[in-house]
Amino acid sequence: MLTFVGLGLFDRTDISEKGLRCIRDADHVFLECYTSLLIGSSREELEEYYGKPVQPLYREDVEQHPDELLRLAEKESVAFLCAGDPMVSTTHADLRLRAGARGIRTAIIHGASISSAVCGLSGLQNYRFGKSCSLPFPQKNWFPTTPFEVVAKNLAQNLHTIVYLDIQNERYMTVPEAVALLDQMAARNGTTIPLYVGIARAGSDTPIVRAGTGSTLASAEFGPPLHILIVPAGLHDMEREYLEMFAGL
Structure with missing residues (x-):
């Protein structure tokens, strides 16, 4: 068994x-x-x-x-x-x-999943999420762009995106690192990502949830791992109110 x-x-x-x-x-x-x-x-x-x-x-x-x-x-x-x-x-x-x-x-x-926890922490409605993606650390001579392609397709359909952040041995990607990578990919494609939501330590007694532009989150302190990132599409009124109240939008 x-x-x-x-x-x-x-x-x-x-x-x-x-x-x-x-x-x-x-x-x-x-x-x-x-x-x-x-x-x-x-x-x-x-x-x-x-x-x-x-x-x-x-x-x-x-x-x-x-x-x-x-x-x-x-x-x-x-x-x-x-x-x-x-x-x-x-x-x-x-x-x-x-x-x-x-x-x-x-x-x-079954156990509680980050894919549902992000909805409760961010207030973003679960039926509005499109395909998720994973964001790996770039390596020498390798800078994957698939995550941005997933985000761009979701945004074109007005769908939110969960971006899972890389774990390598004792190295954990942070929200600011992830935002910097996605902003770099967006710039290469002549566009910008208008809004991010970063979450740290979901399930703990002291999770951190912050919403803002790339420049805002790139300089924000999220503390210890694990982190996860969301790229929201256009916000419903309740989603916006939730982010304003609980994520500092």
């Missing part, structure tokens, strides 16, 4: 009772560590909370070498843990398909 367990947004206490019971009953517990993180709890704190060891998994382990995990799931109960929700912003459909092809029973225990 392989159960995908969503851990929620920020720390060990975000998990559902159902998810916690599954982990404590599991024979083996694995933690996916590359698409997102519970920034408010270390792996050691999770192990203490669950009362059992947690084995970290990285992209290569899950996408290229999942055989050991699947072998265990053929005869024992395996909990596969993910920050957020396993099948939303941190999708693991491929792993579930591989398990199904081997005749392994699977289940999903």
Whole structure:
């Protein structure tokens, strides 16, 4: 049995009772560590909370070498843990398909997802979001422009965009860094992005939500990770009022 367990947004206490019971009953517990993180709890704190060891998994382990995990799931109960929700912003459909092809029973225990949390924190209505995108750190001789292309297409259809910010080892992209990159892409295309909403530490007791122009957010202090960015389209009256009251627009 392989159960995908969503851990929620920020720390060990975000998990559902159902998810916690599954982990404590599991024979083996694995933690996916590359698409997102519970920034408010270390792996050691999770192990203490669950009362059992947690084995970290990285992209290569899950996408290229999942055989050991699947072998265990053929005869024992395996909990596969993910920050957020396993099948939303941190999708693991491929792993579930591989398990199904081997005749392994699977289940999903959902957790709070950043894709829905941003709506509550920003007041932007969920049905007005278009395709999301990920913004990676540029590398030498590589400056991807796909994120701007996604944003531009959404804006043309009057749709908001969630921009997921890159995580690389111990390096976490910040809202100001992301804004600077998107503004640079926009300038290369002879245009500007009129408004951004930056969010930091969603799910914590002290999240930060700020709305403004690129120049405003590029100099704003958002504090520790994790950060996420939204590019809003034209605002409904209630969306604007919400951002004015809760995000300093």
